[in-house]
Amino acid sequence: MVGRTGLVSLLRALGRVSARHVQSFGSIGGQNFFLFVAFVALQPSSAAFFGMILTAVLLFPLSTDPMQAIPEDRRSTWPIRDWEWAAVRIGSLLLSPVAWIGILLVLRVGWQAGAIALAGGAAAQGLAILAKRMPGFSGAWLRFVPAPPGAIGAIMRLQWRGMLRTLDPYVALVLSGATTAYMLWGGPLDAEAPHIMALVVALALSTHTQVLLGIDGRGAERYLQMPIRGWRILLAKDLAFLAMVALVVVPLDFAAGVIGAMAALALGHHQSVMKQVAQVPWRFTAGALFPVGVIQTIALFAVGNSVRSVGWPIVAGCVAAWMISLWAYGWVWDRRRVS
C-alpha cells in the first residue's frame, strides 16, 4: 500500500511522461511540410484538408496509454494494491493526449467531433495493444521491404525501412491517395491541381533529405568503419528516397515531383552529412526549418514548377547540381570521424 501521497506521485510521474511524449511530436516544427501548412493556414479554409490529414496520421502515436510507461516488471513488484492500481488507471486516462484533444474538441467544435477523436484514439490504442500481444507482429511487415542487389541495394533497403518508421511517408501517401481518388471519382478538378499536389507530396517527404544519415541512429557510425565511399552511401540513400517519391507522385505529376525532390536532395546533403540528428521512430522527421528547410521548400516548388515551362534545361541543371552535391558531400563524409 502506498497511500495517497504515493498515488499522487505516481500519477504526477505519468503526467510527466505524457507531457514528454507530446513534446516529442515537437519534431513537426522542423518539418518542411509543416512550413507549407503554416503558410496555407493564413487562409484557414484551405488548411482544413491538410490539418485533417495531419490529425489522422498523428492519432495512432498520440493515443498511447500513459500506463504503458510503467515497465511490466515494476507493476508486479511494487507494493501497490489492486484498488490503488485501479485509481491510477482511472487517473491515467485523463493524462492521455487524445483525451485532451477530445475534451478540447467537445468544448470548441461539438460533442460529435470530440466523440470521434476519443473513439479513434481508443480504436488506435486497442490495435496497438493487440499488435503488442502478437509476438513478432510489431514492425514485422517491414521485413517485406525488398533489397535491390549489392551493397547499394542493401543500404537502399535500410533507408526505406528507416523512412517507413517515420510518419512522413504516410502523410505523403494519404495526400497522394486522396488526390488520386478525387481525380478518379470526385468532381471537376483544376487542371493545375495534380501538378501542385505532386509538389506538396514531394515536400511532405523532403525533410528526409536532411537526415539521410541521422535516420540510422547509432548505425550511422558503422558507415565510417565500412570500406565504402561516402558518395556511394549517399547515392544509395538518394536513390531510395527518389524511388519513394516517384511511387507517390506517379499518379499526379511524375517529372515535377521527382525533379523537385532532386533539388531538395542537392540542398539536403549538407545538413545530412554535417549535422546528424538521430530520429525518433514513429514521429515526424526532425530537420532544420531555418534556413535549410525554407530554402528547400522554395527550391522544390521553383524547380518543380519550372519543369514544364522550361523543360530539359531545368532537368539537366537540377541533375547536375545533385551530382555535384553528391560527390562533394561524399568526399566530406570520407574525411569524417566520430566525435
Add this chain to the structure above:
Amino acid sequence: MIFCRGLAKTYGEFRAVAGVSFDVKGGAVCALLGPNGAGKSTLVKMLTGLLQATGGSATVCGLTVGDPALKRIVGILPESLALFDALTVGEHLELTGAVYGLSKVDTRTRTAQLLRVLRLEHGRDTFIHQCSYGMKKKTSLAMALLPNPQALFLDEPFEGLDPITAETIRVQLRAIAARGVTVLLTSHILSMVDRVADQVVMIHRGGVVLDSAIADLPKGLEEMYFERVERTAAEDLEWLGVRAS
C-alpha cells in the same frame, strides 16, 4: 601487428589519452585494461581511424591509421555497437557481406556458421530494436568477424554475454589468433582476460601504467590491476540493513 607511438587525444584542456605507446605482435591477443573513463575506448577509436588523434602515430598491419585501405582488413566491435534499428540480425550480416564484397554464397555460409557458434540462430529474423543487449553485442561481433579480418578491435567483447557464449568467443579468439590474426580488446572481466590474452596494457588517466606479457606478470592479473590501476572503494554504506525501530 599494431605499433602505437605517443598516441594522444585531447579535448580542450582535458587529455583523454596522453601519449600512449605499445606494440602488439601479429597473432597475439592484447587486452587493454583500465577503469571507466581511462581512455581505452578512445584509444581503440583512434587505432581504427574512427577518431582523429591529436598527437603521435600508429600503424595496423603495416598501414597508417586513417588509411582508407585499413577499413578492408580490420574488424571492429565498437563501444556503441553501431547497429541499425531497422534491420534484423541476419540482415546486418547480409549488409556486411555486400559492403565487403563477399559473394552471396560465402556470406550465407559464414553467416550460418557465425550465428550457430554465437548461439544467435533463433534471433536471425529479429529486428535489432527488439533484441536483448547480448544479442546486439553478438550481432556486432559477427559483423566484425564475417569479412575475415587481419586485425580485430573489440571494445568489451565479453561484457553482457552469457558464460557459454563468452567462453565460445574466448576459444574462437584464441583460434583465430593462432592463425595470425592480431586481436586488441578491452575488458573489465579480469578472469576472462587472464585466459584469453597474451599481453596486457593497463591504462590509467590516459597513460600506460603497465605493458607486459601475461606470462611475465610477477603477480596474478587481478592483484596487479588493483595495485597499478585502482583500489576497491572501502566506504561502508552504514544505513543498509539497518531497520528503523
